[in-house]
Amino acid sequence: MNVDVKRAVEQLRRYVERADYAGYDPYDALNSPILRLLGAKSKWMRVGFTQCLRRCPVNLRPLLAIRKDHNPKGLGLFLWGYTKLYAVERRPDYLSAIEHLLDLLDRRKCAGYSGNCWGYNFDWQSGTYFRPRTVPTVVNTAFIGHALLDCHRVTGNPKALDLVLSTKDFILQDLNRTAAGETFCFSYTPVDQGIVHNANVLGASLLIRLGRYAVDDRIEEAALASLAYTMQRQHEDGSWYYADRQRQRWIDSFHTGFVLLALRYFLEEGTADQYRRAYAKAVRYYASRFFLADGTPKYYADRVYPIDIHSPAMAIAFFSQAGSSYRTLVDRIVTWMLSNMRDPKGYFYFRKHKHYTNKVPYMRWSQAWAFYALAEYLCQRARRPEDADETNTQEARDTRNPVESTGVL
Secondary structure (H helix, E strand, O other), rough: OOOHHHHHHHHHHHHHHHHHOOOOOOOOOOHHHHHHHHHOHHEEEEEEEHHHHEEEEEEEHHHHHOOEEEEEEHHHHHHHHHHOOOOHHHHHHHHHHHHHHHEEEEHHHOOOOOOOOOOOOOOOOOOOOOOOOOOOHHHHHHHHHHHHHHHHHOOHHHHHHHHHHHHHHHHHHHEEEEOOEEEEEEEEOOOOOOOEEEHHHHHHHHHHHHHHHHHHHHHHHHHHHHHHHHHOOOOOOOOOOOOOOHOOOOOOOOHHHOOOOOHHHHHHHEEEEOHHHHHHHHHHHHHHEEEOOOOOOOEEOEOOOOOEHHHEEEEEHHOOOOHHHHOOOOOOHHHHHHHOEEEOOOEOEEEEEEOOOEOOOOHHHHHHHHHHHHHHHHHHOOOHHHHHHHHHHHHHHHHHOOHHHOOOO
């Protein structure tokens, strides 16, 4: 398995390095000067252009004058992947890639906010709001921030720590808050009031990790209040809705993984032991509801298609760190992803539908996530059992192997 994964990572690495990590994105329709002009006065035309181009299995972007570009979140995921690879093998080419990615991230910070933060490289229109490319998101900032913290820890690069330290000020001062008693939810961006659980706890998890490096009395209090908001809304079966709004009350695999990844950081910091049982319940839900016997990852718990590359990638990244109890599961998911979502040229597909596969090679959505996930897998496989951290050891005690304990897998 490790040989196959190493080969896949090396081939993918050559592919993304040749492109200098720049590419297309499922949501970049409004980077087209043609579509931007046509949709200038109509919100619904902008929504339609974005959704149609995202769903189209033929890449029309060159015809629409959309250029390949660097996506900050994608850069952060690539940085995270190279950091994981460097932790296993101190290769100078990995270190060179890390330094280049740090420079790219530094140049793509959003200006005008209290601290460093990152958004997308495209304007984006939903049914409720318009987000210009200059507006940062807490999700992007959190994923990039976690990558920067790991990069500093593994490589000692001072630039990584310098880039991430002030993100606390962006989260604490620029994001809006929806209060509920003594708890609150961070907004997705500074320009909305949305309640999205994975975004909320991802921001909180970056804060709790930054508490090791920054002297700021606000950090722990805000992080725990934010986490409590989402934990109070966990369902009896261990799941969470994507968001609180009625039309956003779905439960999907990779956003579930995002919430669990964030919660795991709290447990590693020793600040949220009261949620350990709730965490274990959610991990069991994630493992037992979103995967078929052969490792096929589902988007939603109640149906298989469409299978999005985010689903296996997030699962590989998460369960690779979840201890030996989930080794069989993660190996099956890795095998499925390499067999079903990987092109002979080395890149990964966007989505697999029942009767066709969307093979457009999106850089942020597909390549960056696959690269980070497989690098995490190799990193965890290289660790000796006695090096497992306290959280993983506790996780192995608190959760059972879903292959053995449920009829789903």
